[in-house]
Amino acid sequence: MPPKPPMPWPALTAIAIIVLVLATAFAWAAGWIGKDRLTAPRLVDAIEGGKPYAGFRRAHSKGVCVAGYFEPSTQAAALSRAQVFSQPRTAVQGRLSIGGADPYALDAQARVRSLALLLKADNGQEWRMAMNSFPFFSVSTPAGFHKQLVASRPDPATGKPDPARMAAFLAEHPEAKRFQAWAKSAPWSSSWANTAYNGVNAFRFVDAAGRERFVRWSMEPQAPFEPLSEAERQQADPDYLAEELRARLRRGPLRWNLVIIEAAPGDPIDDPSQAWPENRPRHIAGVLVLNNSQPQATGRCRDVNYDPTVVPDGIALSGDPILAARAAAYSVSFNRRERETARDQAPPATDVTMQEVAR
Numbered sequence: 001m002p003p004k005p006p007m008p009w010p011a012l013t014a015i016a017i018i019v020l021v022l023a024t025a026f027a028w029a030a031g032w033i034g035k036d037r038l039t040a041p042r043l044v045d046a047i048e049g050g051k052p053y054a055g056f057r058r059a060h061s062k063g064v065c066v067a068g069y070f071e072p073s074t075q076a077a078a079l080s081r082a083q084v085f086s087q088p089r090t091a092v093q094g095r096l097s098i099g100g101a102d103p104y105a106l107d108a109q110a111r112v113r114s115l116a117l118l119l120k121a122d123n124g125q126e127w128r129m130a131m132n133s134f135p136f137f138s139v140s141t142p143a144g145f146h147k148q149l150v151a152s153r154p155d156p157a158t159g160k161p162d163p164a165r166m167a168a169f170l171a172e173h174p175e176a177k178r179f180q181a182w183a184k185s186a187p188w189s190s191s192w193a194n195t196a197y198n199g200v201n202a203f204r205f206v207d208a209a210g211r212e213r214f215v216r217w218s219m220e221p222q223a224p225f226e227p228l229s230e231a232e233r234q235q236a237d238p239d240y241l242a243e244e245l246r247a248r249l250r251r252g253p254l255r256w257n258l259v260i261i262e263a264a265p266g267d268p269i270d271d272p273s274q275a276w277p278e279n280r281p282r283h284i285a286g287v288l289v290l291n292n293s294q295p296q297a298t299g300r301c302r303d304v305n306y307d308p309t310v311v312p313d314g315i316a317l318s319g320d321p322i323l324a325a326r327a328a329a330y331s332v333s334f335n336r337r338e339r340e341t342a343r344d345q346a347p348p349a350t351d352v353t354m355q356e357v358a359r
């Protein structure tokens with residue numbers, strides 16, 4: 001057989017260029033090049049603040065698994081064709097937590113409390129959500145959130161954020177002042193059970209006829225609000241919220257109304273830092289019932305990523321950039337903690353301060 005002729009230079013050059021372009025695109029997507037570009041790993045690095053807790057969620061690190069069910073109201077199916085609003089009951093796996101990246105933080109000192117839920121309808125479609133006790137987010141963009149994390153990092157000399165850095169951040173993101181005012185003035189509730197949790201990001205509800213409306217949602221507690229005074233907060237046990245929850249669950253299930261709030265034309269649907277006016281139409285779309293809790297180290301929520309962009313048919317995303325950033329960051333955090341757990345780097349269940357019991 002005659003030897004194959006060598007590949008001509010133009011073909012070799014074309015192949016080299018394609019390989020180079022692909023390698024550059026890969027490195028860019030992975031965040032290895034483009035030093036100042038914000039990526040999901042950089043967002044999660046900033047949340048960790050140089051102190052990752054192996055095996056734990058990188059945010060809202062302390063919490064308990066909860067379980068129960070959701071029952072729709074009679075008006076819910078008219079709002080969205082999602083099956084959770086037409087079938088009588090949907091199983092729920094969830095998690096109650098406190099804000100912050102420290103899994104050993106003091107429950108009663110956490111300004112932000114949170115509820116994450118996974119509803120799985122009989123058609124197999126899932127609705128995942130992660131809500132907080134604040135009524136609006138602190139900033140309007142992922143880059144703003146990154147800047148806030150960097151500005152809030154304690155100065156090693158004082159143990160507190162550098163006031164000059166914080167002032168520069170607030171000058172650039174004045175919307176964060178609204179959040180600071182909320183954090184200073186909003187009353188503290190005495191329990192996870194009598195706290196309202198807000199989705200803050202806008203979504204689209206799609207009904208059976210394909211009509212769409214922009215909405216936000218909240219879980220409003222049926223348990224009456226009771227305040228927790230400053231003195232009570234100072235004296236509370238480190239796992240106060242978990243203990244209080246366990247005591248309540250022994251007495252019976254806990255309930256929240258799912259309230260769907262409709263946007264009016266012109267309301268911001270891509271900026272979770274701006275609240276909508278109070279007079280927007282509100283619909284009670286059903287009741288969440290929680291009747292069980294388990295420790296997060298061994299409970300069923302441990303290996304769940306409550307990514308709020310996992311939505312069923314009948315619920316669609318908005319163009320809110322924070323939503324997309326959340327999906328990417330939760331995935332990074334999930335991958336880090338799952339890898340650590342699989343490598344036995346996470347502390348054994350007995351080291352976790354909260355020892356919730358399953359009922």
Ligand code: HEM
Binds near residue numbers: 059095114329337
């Ligand atoms: C750019 C903005 C945000 C970033 C980068 C971010 C980042 C994170 C990360 C990394 C986690 C841990 C995920 C895991 O390991 O499973 C997390 C958890 C959580 N986030 Fe966010 N978050 C953002 C905005 C929000 C907003 C706007 C809300 C709600 C209003 C929220 C509510 C929650 C809740 C409730 C959890 C705990 C979920 C659970 O129990 O597993 N986050 N967040």
